[in-house]
Amino acid sequence: SQQGEEDPQALSIQEGENATMNCSYKTSINNLQWYRQNSGRGLVHLILIRSNEREKHSGRLRVTLDTSKKSSSLLITASRAADTASYFCATDAITGGYNKLIFGAGTRLAVHP
Amino acid sequence: GAVVSQHPSRVICKSGTSVKIECRSLDFQATTMFWYRQFPKQSLMLMATSNEGSKATYEQGVEKDKFLINHASLTLSTLTVTSAHPEDSSFYICSASTTTNEKLFFGSGTQLSVL
Numbered sequence: 608s609q610q611g612e613e614d615p616q617a618l619s620i621q622e623g624e625n626a627t628m629n630c631s632y633k634t635s636i637n638n639l640q641w642y643r644q645n646s647g648r649g650l651v652h653l654i655l656i657r658s659n660e661r662e663k664h665s666g667r668l669r670v671t672l673d674t675s676k677k678s679s680s681l682l683i684t685a686s687r688a689a690d691t692a693s694y695f696c697a698t699d700a701i702t703g704g705y706n707k708l709i710f711g712a713g714t715r716l717a718v719h720p
Numbered sequence: 721g722a723v724v725s726q727h728p729s730r731v732i733c734k735s736g737t738s739v740k741i742e743c744r745s746l747d748f749q750a751t752t753m754f755w756y757r758q759f760p761k762q763s764l765m766l767m768a769t770s771n772e773g774s775k776a777t778y779e780q781g782v783e784k785d786k787f788l789i790n791h792a793s794l795t796l797s798t799l800t801v802t803s804a805h806p807e808d809s810s811f812y813i814c815s816a817s818t819t820t821n822e823k824l825f826f827g828s829g830t831q832l833s834v835l
Contacts, residue, residue: 640823649726649813649826650764695763699822707754708824710764 613696613711621719626683628714630696637699639672639679644693686718722748724816726827733804734835741799741830743814749794750816754824758811770797804834
């Protein structure tokens with residue numbers, strides 16, 4: 608079953624604007640990750656934030672994590688048309704001695720020139 | 721970064737035939753590989769976890785006799801969709817993790833269309 612839920616489901620913005628996507632999850636985690644998927648392709652890892660971290664930056668990406676609310680947000684600043692993709696959060700679930708990732712429903716981001 | 725190669729990228733087959741999808745880690749040893757299924761505009765659903773040299777662990781609701789997984793080496797896992805039916809049409813994606821077992825590296829996916 609899916610652990611994470613994301614909102615919005617779809618987001619349409621103009622180039623240069625910021626895009627914020629939110630993710631909520633249900634159980635305790637060791638870390639939360641964000642991935643990007645271009646249409647019809649595999650996923651690319653963007654950033655990982657651990658449960659003891661509150662904020663992390665990578666280039667134009669900023670991720671926050673609030674474990675008390677079981678939520679995370681991904682902010683893309685100064686968006687570009689090339690940022691158009693689906694973005695997924697994923698949380699780890701330790702089972703059988705190994706980690707597996709459970710993905711949220713995803714946010715489809717469209718950045719218009 | 722680590723590279724995962726998935727083949728084929730697209731396959732069209734007749735109902736009743738079997739289809740094999742390969743997932744290879746090209747520059748690292750993948751102790752664990754994961755197989756996901758994705759419907760259009762939806763999230764990834766974990767189907768099974770494949771560990772080298774042992775039986776795959778299937779998620780609830782996934783038919784193990786329908787989706788055969790073999791992880792014969794540290795660089796290769798295969799998913800065989802047996803006796804495929806139109807409802808098996810979907811996008812299948814594999815991923816692999818390194819020994820740290822945190823972030824995943826994904827193949828480019830296989831679009832399966834069963835006629």
